[in-house]
Amino acid sequence: GENVEQHPSTLSVQEGDSAVIKCTYSDSASNYFPWYKQELGKRPQLIIDIRSNVGEKKDQRIAVTLNKTAKHFSLHITETQPEDSAVYFCAARPAYSGAGSYQLTFGKGTKLSVIP
Amino acid sequence: DGGITQSPKYLFRKEGQNVTLSCEQNLNHDAMYWYRQDPGQGLRLIYYSQIVNDFQKGDIAEGYSVSREKKESFPLTVTSAQKNPTAFYLCASSVGLADGEQYFGPGTRLTVT
Numbered sequence: 313g314e315n316v317e318q319h320p321s322t323l324s325v326q327e328g329d330s331a332v333i334k335c336t337y338s339d340s341a342s343n344y345f346p347w348y349k350q351e352l353g354k355r356p357q358l359i360i361d362i363r364s365n366v367g368e369k370k371d372q373r374i375a376v377t378l379n380k381t382a383k384h385f386s387l388h389i390t391e392t393q394p395e396d397s398a399v400y401f402c403a404a405r406p407a408y409s410g411a412g413s414y415q416l417t418f419g420k421g422t423k424l425s426v427i428p
Numbered sequence: 429d430g431g432i433t434q435s436p437k438y439l440f441r442k443e444g445q446n447v448t449l450s451c452e453q454n455l456n457h458d459a460m461y462w463y464r465q466d467p468g469q470g471l472r473l474i475y476y477s478q479i480v481n482d483f484q485k486g487d488i489a490e491g492y493s494v495s496r497e498k499k500e501s502f503p504l505t506v507t508s509a510q511k512n513p514t515a516f517y518l519c520a521s522s523v524g525l526a527d528g529e530q531y532f533g534p535g536t537r538l539t540v541t
Contacts, residue, residue, distance in 0.1 A: 313487075321468070346529065355518065355532040356471070401470060405526070414526040415461075415486060420470040 314339040316404050318419025325392050326427050333422045335402035336384045343407040345385045346416070347376060351398045359400075360387070364407075392426045399423050431455050434519050434533035441513075441540050449504045449536045451519030459525045460502035464488060465516040465535075474517075477502055478525045506538065513540045 315338040325331045337345075346361035362369045362376045362385065369376050373392075378385040389396055402419040432453040441447045451460065459478050463471040473486030477496040491510025496502055502521075506513045519533040 318470075348532075355534050357532070358529045361529070407526075415473050415476060416530060417473075418471040420468060 314342060314404055314406070314417040316402060316417050316419045318402050318422060320422060321420065322423045322425070324425045324427060327392060327394060329392055331387075331389045331392055331396070331424055331426075333387045333400055333402070333424070334384060335386070335404075335419050336382075337404040337417075338383065339404070339406060340380075340383065341406040342404040344405040345376070345378060346403050346405075347387050348401045348403070348418075349398045350401065350421075356401060389424075392424075394426050394428050397424055397426045432519065432521055432531050432533040434517075434536050436536060437534065439536055439538045441538070443540055444508045445540075446508060447506050447513075447538065447540075449506070449517055449519075449538070451502045451504065451533055452500055453502075453521045453531075453533075454500060455521055455531065456499070457521035457523055457531075458499070459522045459527070460496070461520040461522075461530065462486075462492070462494065462502070462504045463518045463520065465518055471518065474504065476525070506540075513538060 318335045343364035348356035349359045350356040360374050360376050362378050373390045375388040399421045401421045403416045405416045435450045461476040462474040472488050474492050475494040477483040493505045517536045520530040522530045
């Protein structure tokens with residue numbers, strides 16, 4: 313099955329600096345890579361996702377890059393703000409082929425702290 | 429915060445008792461999921477259901493059971509066979525099993541003593 317490794321487990325940055333979180337995956341059949349943000353005591357919420365036919369996707373201060381050859385993808389947050397403080401999870405899911413589980417496999421999370 | 433709901437928010441049980449966690453969605457989604465979240469462990473899949481009256485085991489199904497009698501509902505029972513049941517439980521749904529975003533409920537924190 314799929315295995316997703318996420319680094320670092322904790323990350324502290326000064327407000328205004330950039331933050332980068334990296335994930336690697338093992339299953340070359342994976343083609344969908346979402347990122348979820350979970351604030352303390354709240355539900356995870358999708359912040360950005362990328363599919364394997366795209367190398368990079370941006371949404372305002374957030375971007376995700378994907379390297380299918382190396383099987384890794386990264387979340388980039390620029391101009392960080394205190395409200396970016398949360399736990400971020402990456403995940404991977406295989407492409408639909410008519411059989412299989414298609415479950416999302418999650419990384420263990422990165423706790424991001426933005427220091428004012 | 430409508431769409432997918434879980435109840436109760438906090439649940440306390442004595443060891444040896446079965447307990448059922450509720451999950452309801454009004455998004456007309458076919459697929460539903462149960463995850464367990466422990467500190468430093470990420471989200472681990474317990475069970476999932478692609479369609480009514482069908483469900484599959486996830487990575488950590490032992491000690492849990494589910495049912496999917498209605499499209500809107502996917503209750504999870506934590507049985508006395510689950511050795512370490514204290515955790516935060518999250519329900520999620522998506523349009524289809526291999527289709528886009530999973531929407532999460534607010535979660536139930538279960539404490540078993």
